[in-house]
Amino acid sequence: MSRVAIAVLIALVLLGSTGHPTAAQTAKPVNEDLVHDIAAQLRCVVCQNLSVADSPSEMASQMRAIIRERLAAGESPADVQRYFVDRYGEWILLSPPRRGFNLLVWLLPLAAVVVGLAAAAALVWRWTHGHRGIRPPPVAVDAAMSERIRRELEGRS
Amino acid sequence: MKRLRRWLIPLAAVPVLVLLGYGFRVSPRDIPSPLVGRPAPGFALATLEGAPLDLATHRGKVVVVNFWASWCYPACYEEAPVLERNWRGYRERGVVVVGVDIQDKREAAVKFVGDFGLTFPVVQDLKGAVSVDYGVYGVPETFFLDSQGRIRVKHVGAVTDDVFRTTVDRLLAEAAGP
Numbered sequence: 001m002s003r004v005a006i007a008v009l010i011a012l013v014l015l016g017s018t019g020h021p022t023a024a025q026t027a028k029p030v031n032e033d034l035v036h037d038i039a040a041q042l043r044c045v046v047c048q049n050l051s052v053a054d055s056p057s058e059m060a061s062q063m064r065a066i067i068r069e070r071l072a073a074g075e076s077p078a079d080v081q082r083y084f085v086d087r088y089g090e091w092i093l094l095s096p097p098r099r100g101f102n103l104l105v106w107l108l109p110l111a112a113v114v115v116g117l118a119a120a121a122a123l124v125w126r127w128t129h130g131h132r133g134i135r136p137p138p139v140a141v142d143a144a145m146s147e148r149i150r151r152e153l154e155g156r157s
Numbered sequence: 158m159k160r161l162r163r164w165l166i167p168l169a170a171v172p173v174l175v176l177l178g179y180g181f182r183v184s185p186r187d188i189p190s191p192l193v194g195r196p197a198p199g200f201a202l203a204t205l206e207g208a209p210l211d212l213a214t215h216r217g218k219v220v221v222v223n224f225w226a227s228w229c230y231p232a233c234y235e236e237a238p239v240l241e242r243n244w245r246g247y248r249e250r251g252v253v254v255v256g257v258d259i260q261d262k263r264e265a266a267v268k269f270v271g272d273f274g275l276t277f278p279v280v281q282d283l284k285g286a287v288s289v290d291y292g293v294y295g296v297p298e299t300f301f302l303d304s305q306g307r308i309r310v311k312h313v314g315a316v317t318d319d320v321f322r323t324t325v326d327r328l329l330a331e332a333a334g335p
Contacts, residue, residue: 045294058260059294062285087292089191 030071038067038077042084043092051094190292190311197222197300197308198290202257202280205267210255210280219328220302221254223316224288227265229296236297236315237273243321244277252325255280259288259296301325304332 039053044060052060052067063084070080084092096102192198197220201211212220223240225233244254256279258266263281270279282288291300301310301324310324 059285059288062260063289065284066286066289084289085191087192087289088294089189089292 030068034071034077035064035067038071038080039064041081041094043094045088045092190308192292192300192308193311195308197302197306198287200257200280200282200287200290202282202287204278204280205258205263205270208278210278212255215253215255216306217304218251218253219304219325219332220306221252221321221325222257222291222300222302223254224257224259224291224293224296224298224300226259226261226296227269228261232315233269233297234273236299236317237269237275239316239318239321240277241273241275243318243325247325250329252329253277257282257287259285259293301328303328 036053039060040051042052042063044050044052044055044057044063046057046059047055050060052063067080070083071077075083081093090097096105098106197212199212201209201213204210212222221240221244223236225237227233240254240256244252248254254277256270256275256277258279258281261281266279266281269275291298295313297315299312299316300308301312303309309328312320312324
């Protein structure tokens, strides 16, 4: 989540500061952190649950080189990501984009938290307020028993 | 109210079960390529013998682009004779087979080609640029291009005689036109 936010921020800053790349800018040095940020959002295609940034595989290192080259050629991080999505589909993204059916993935946990909190609040309210004023029904005690209790209590003191 | 509550918990399990059922039916390895139906990315690479090969020169033909590696055992070893056999059988009809060797050492690739007596052109994609252009996520993967240069079929895993013939025959028939 935060990585995405950082990448988007960097993308915005870059877009704002450089605008459209000119011929002189096309060979600009590439920020390795940016390469890492883009790679971290891409699934390593030959691994299980690893990002392109974290995988030691040859395929992942080739992909990092491609990210670097494309950035050096003046593409924005969003362009680079789109290039990979165009070829591999959204599957390549480690976090699904927040739209359409995918929204369910982002909203369901939130909904579950809200429902859970509401249920807990309702239960707590019922435990603390729900029974106020309702006394347990008096227990029927026969006269002999109450007389015996009274005697025993007096006998002690 | 009581009756409703008795059903509430079992009912809550239904969407979970539906999701589980869906999840178990879908293979996480089965990824549809967004490239099918789109124009095949072009490439110009050197063959193992050092000759230049440009995909664009084969425009108008049915082209079979096969991604492989010498370390890809057993699938690439199974399909190498299949590709060679069908290349020989179909080349007269204008079908081109191009092997793209990826993530490999030159010597190992040359030995593989020699061992199987492959006669179709094999290029090496040393930087992986072509593999990523084709959205390759493992070897072997084979792309069948129609005569207009579009990717029509992506086959993951070893190519069999049946897959090769059915696909290429269909594309040839299309190219001949009605």
